[in-house]
Amino acid sequence: MKNSWGKKFQYYFDYLFSLGPGVLIAALALFTVVLSLIATLILVVSRLSPGGEPPFDFIEGLWFTFLANLGEGSVAGRESVWTFRFITLGLTLASIFIVSNLIGIISNAISQKIENLRRGKSAVIESDHTVVLGWSEQVFTIIPQLFIAQEGKKNRKIVLLGNQDKVEMEDQLRNRIGSEAIEKVVCRSGSPIEMSDLELTNLNEASGILILTPEGENPDAEVIKSVLAITKGHDRKGRPYKIIASLKEKQNRALGKIVGGEEVEWIFSGQVIARLLAQSCNQPGLSVVYSELLDFTGDEIYFVEDAILIGRTYREALSTYQKGVVIGLQKGENVTLNPAMESIIRPADQLIVIASDEHGLIRGERAATRDEWIISNHTPPKNSENVIILGWSERGNELLRELNNYFQPKSKVCIVTDKFDLRPELEEISSELKNLKISFERKSILDRNELEMLKLHKYNHIILLSNDDQTLSIQQIDSNTLFTLLHVRHIIEATQAKPSIATEILDSRNSRLAEVAKADDFIVSDRLISLMMAQIVADRRRNAVYEDLFNPQGSEIYLKPACQYVKTGVAVNFYTILEAASRKGETAIGYRLSSLSEDVKRSFGVKINPDKREEVVFTEKDKIIVLAEK
Structure with missing residues (x-):
């Protein structure tokens, strides 16, 4: 069936309107020019003019008709012949059509522009953003x-x-x-x-x-x-x-590196969270240390050159600054945290430091160290651990691998969830876990009675792992985690046991509730990764430092008893602590006071990058924060 001329005209007319204001204005201008030319030809050929005036030549006629089309002409007076009157009347009506459409098109274009601005569809012209x-x-x-x-x-x-x-x-x-x-x-x-x-x-x-x-x-x-x-x-x-992005799944790492090349700094969030949970369950307060290092409101990691230290050793560099902690060296592209104490600092080497900002290194007169207060021969016992994991997610297997890296042989891990039977999955991964003996119990971790049946007081460490049920919102998942935490706390308080408790929280807004529940450590997954991304976009070299910190093969952050480094009950400065740690091949970066472990405003007792001249009296329960090999 053939379309009529009317339908074809309607189709092309609609298509013209869909092309936008620029095309419409151009079409209207073309219509005005064509109409003016036709009217001019009629006036010139017919030798028509307003009454009493000579006939138009082509230029004058074109100017007259063009102005009339735009509404500037005037309808002919009484002296004009009727033919001229009809022509000017037609031009006046055409001018109404042309001008009204032009106003409508411009008004619509302005409205569309305002709507695009409201909807956020206009281009940005910022730079260095x-x-x-x-x-x-x-x-x-x-x-x-x-x-x-x-x-x-x-x-x-x-x-x-x-x-x-x-x-x-x-x-x-x-x-x-x-x-x-x-x-x-x-x-x-x-x-x-x-x-x-x-x-x-x-x-x-x-x-x-x-x-x-x-x-x-x-x-x-x-x-x-x-x-x-x-x-x-x-x-x-x-x-x-300079792109910063994160991937959750281990199997996507290779593809991510292929796609991103040298332009992307990747954070493998699943592995980072699993490692921090594994480290934190054995070291209460570690999550606070990482929060202090990753949050711009605290002290951060910087790279600096110091010509005065060229030719000196890493050990000498440790005590160079009264404020600011040296934690490693960058030689070329290689980053080494807690290098050998006798490592020589060469020209172009950069110090890796913890400071309040990039200008926060302060030199000062070194206070004397007290050798008689340094403990050099303390060897901590190496014991197997007994851990229970409440809840399960896709990070579970990675968490087990990390626990296997950090724990001594014959350590035990019990996994509890009611979501599904994990035994086939656990049997498959058990062959990789040389230091762990895995067991599984299918129970509801939201049921108080079933939690009591687990005899939680038997365990050294309790880990609450957020599940990854896609049918639940983040708030629902966090609510379930917090309910379980409250039950666990209440059950434990009825016994004499003091296991560490590490809890994974998904939404940072719920972290304050975890503090109320007195979790030893709460790992806010998204917040931790977000802090890392913000740090790396400011200086992408920091990613190499974080990779080293979260690598079981490199130096990591440990909270160790202060009594392993210095005598307790006496006032010691941080220069003395640095010396005590360096004799063990470790780098001290701060301390944690147990008396402030529940004080939110004092960072739960954690002090990173202290003034080295300031003296502190440590107790048996206090910790020294060090970078050390496992």
Whole structure:
């Protein structure tokens, strides 16, 4: 069936309107020119003119008809012939059509522009800005950290691209962070895997790009697609990007490195969380130490050169600064934490230090060390451990591998969950775990009676692992974890046992509730990864330090009894502690006072990078925080 001319005209007319205001204005201009030419030809050929005036030539006629089409001409007076009157009347009516449509098109274009601005669909022209891709709870941790990192840097903006309405994102930022967020954060709505949406953020001029882990199933796939969209974008320039992203699943590491190449610093979040849980269950307070090191409100890791120390040893460098702790050396691309004490510092070597900021190293007159108060011959006993894991998730197997790395042979681990029968899975992984004997009990960890049947007082360490049930929200999962924690605390308090308790929390807002429940350590998964990402985007060399810290083969952070280093009950300065630790091949970075272990405002007694001249009286329960080999 053939379409009529009317339908064809209607189709092309509708198509013209769909092309946007620019094409419509061009079409209207063409219509005006054609109509003016036709009217001019009629006037010139017919030698028509207003009454009493000579006939128009072509130029004068074209000018007259053009102005009439735009509403500037006038209808002919009484003296004009009727033919001229009809022509000018037609031009006047045409001018009404042309001008009204022109006003409508311009008004609609302005409305569309305002709507695009409201929806966050306009391009960003910022430079040297930080781009954050994605919208999740991580935003409310990362954005304040970036504010602190950018203090003193004028007009540095953060561009946030999220799959949310722009106004909604701005409202949440204002409510959760404050009005400062609206002043410093430019929000745009779009997908981090759509190249056209990514172009809105001006990636080519960005100083760094953070890809947040999306919520829902298979987040790693979305992160990898975002990296592909960024690195393969047709609008990119020659300058390499600085991208920070995280992957949860171990099997996706190789693919991530292939896709990202040298442009991406990867954080393998599943492994990091598993290692921190494994370390924390045996060392209460360790999670606080990491929070202090990763949070910009505390002390951070920096890389500095100090010409005065060239030719000196690492041991000598340890006591160079009154404020600021040396923790390692960077030689070329190689980062070494807690190197051999006699390592020589060469030209171009950089010190890895913990300081309040990049200018926070303070030299001072060294206070005397008291050799008679140093303990050199203490060898701690090596005992097997007895651990119970309440709950299970995809991080469970990685957690078992990490516990196997840290614990002595013949240690026992009991896993409790009612979600599914883990025995086939545990039998498969048991062959890898030479130091652990694994057992499984299928019980509800939310049921008080079933928890009491587990005889929790028998265990040295209790780990509460958040489950990864996709049918539950993050808040529901955290609620279940906190309910279990409250039950466990109450059961333990009725006995004389004092096991350590390490608890995984998913939402940082619930961490205060974990503090109320008096967890020895609470690991806030998303917050920890968010803090790491913010630190690395400020200086990507930090990622090598974190990889070393979380690597069982390198030096790690330990909280060891103060009585293994210095005499208790006497006032000692931190220079003495540094000397005591260095004699054991360790680097002291701080201490934890047990008397303040429940004081939130005093960081639960943890003090990183203390003034080395300040004297402290330690007790048997206090800890020295050191970098040491396992």
